[in-house]
Amino acid sequence: MNRISDLFQRKKNNILNVYCTAGYPQLNSTLPVMKALQDSGVDMIELGMPYSDPLADGPVIQASSSKALANGMTIATLFEQLRGFRQQIHVPVILMGYMNPVLQYGFEKFCQHAADVPVDGLILPDLPEYEYENEYGAIIQRYGLKFIFLVTPETSEERIRRLDSLSTGFLYAVSSSSTTGKDKDMHAVNSYLQRLQDLQLKNPVLVGFGIKDKATFRQACEHANGAIIGTAFIKALENTPDVEGATKKFITDIKN
Structure with missing residues (x-):
């Protein structure tokens, strides 16, 4: 069974997924950061593949991407770093990135190498559902990878149900239509998550964007299966030896 499916079968709520940027703060930080996250009790790791023009990312994650690229991080380097990583990392790992560098690497080769190391799923925010259905989804599925779509408070019910039917790992509920790292009105977020809960979707729901501490994590978990923390964690890694x-x-x- 896929590790993501297994996680959601074992644990229904308070799932903590933490985003880190591959190759940040140092090129060889990828595995030590992932190991530290696992050892500290996170349930899932979202590993960001740095890109020069990340549309959904706020300034903190953009800066971490720029630093990682300056450090020499590439998709090929990342797969080298991940070779054999399952000897020490057992939690589900999702690669998050953008289509341009993946297409440059070669989409099928990318999926094959992702499955080989192996990671468990992909988040590619700029892969449209039409292209997923008609071209890329079959390749992703061929290599046994889960694929996660994003929804926002502005997404219509019809489209939410459509993306839920296509998602195979969980549904990523973006807390607002802004970029990562900005403070959110958690009351508005709660009503949005309640609306998703009322739809009785096929997939578990994890909420991201603006989740930064124990209080916002707990609030997010009231109406979702868990939450994703990115910017606040990247900030915690800045300038630390x-x-x-x-x-x-x-x-x-966050957990205690």
């Missing part, structure tokens, strides 16, 4: 210590402190503060 002790990546493992900073990671442990950050996750402990």
Whole structure:
């Protein structure tokens, strides 16, 4: 069974998914950060593949991408780093990135290498559903990878149901239509998540964008299966010589 499916079967609520940028803060930080996240008790890791023009990312994650690219991170380098990583990382891992570098790498080759290492799923925010259905979805499925679509408060009920039917891991509920890292009106977010809950969707729902601490994590989990934290964690890694210590402190503060 896919690790994502297994996770949601074992644990229905309070699932903590943390985003980190591959190759940040140092080129060789990828695995130490992932190991520290796992050891600190996160349920899932969303591993960002740095890109020069990340549409959905706010300034903090953009800056981490720029630093990772300057460090020399590429998709090929990332797959080298991930070779054999399952000997120490057992939680589900999702690669998050954008179509341009994936297409340059070669879409099928990318899926094959992702499955080989192996990761469990993909988030590609700029892959349209039409192209997913008619071209890329079959390739993703051929290699046993889950695919996660994003919905926002502005997404119509009809489209939410459509994207829910296409998603195979979980549904990523973006808390607002802005970029990552901005403070959100959690009351408005709660009513949006309640609306998703009332739709009785096929997939579990994880909420992201603006989840930054214990309080916002708990609020997000009231009407969703869990939450995704990115910007706040990347900030915690800035200018620290002790990546493992900073990671442990950050996750402990959220979970305890």
